Amino acid sequence: NAGVTQTPKFQVLKTGQSMTLQCAQDMNHEYMSWYRQDPGMGLRLIHYSVGAGITDQGEVPNGYNVSRSTTEDFPLRLLSAAPSQTSVYFCASRAGQGYGYTFGSGTRLTVV
């Protein structure tokens, strides 16, 4: 198993640009989530999904969009990048209740 795969690993965007952070898992996990990690703020939940076709907002959803058309993929879209979205983004998945989360290796995003 490759686990949770995130691409790209690094990205620089200009303010106003849009992009999609990719997340894929090959463990047939039902639950997937996106977090951002910022110094002094810890990890904050952006969006999550408890199954294909089901998504919901986390703590800091503004400026981000998600969809879950398949069990494997959970892309995160930045609609119009802002410097405040400079962060490290982590995707995570777990099989369901009674199981823990596995994290991807992260995407370091800089918005200039």
Next chain:
Amino acid sequence: GIQVEQSPPDLILQEGANSTLRCNFSDSVNNLQWFHQNPWGQLINLFYIPSGTKQNGRLSATTVATERYSLLYISSSQTTDSGVYFCAVITQGGSEKLVFGKGTKLTVNP
């Protein structure tokens, strides 16, 4: 919401030393995880341990859910153990969210 507190915030060890990291949580939980964030930023799942004791090599963890704490033991520490150790609990009801403690920053010197 649930509060997760970790201690100590910082820990400096010589290679070969043992250590115990503590995680307290404010409400009853039926899930808890320990993670290691290495100096390259990767978050590695160490243990999913809602209760009881688990061991994996030099690392072991114990959760006493009824007393609302968990302990992570590192024995014979190595420089590669350096990084930040987080405990986290998954909220119950409502959103599917991991609530993290602020972490323990471990530095192991050669």
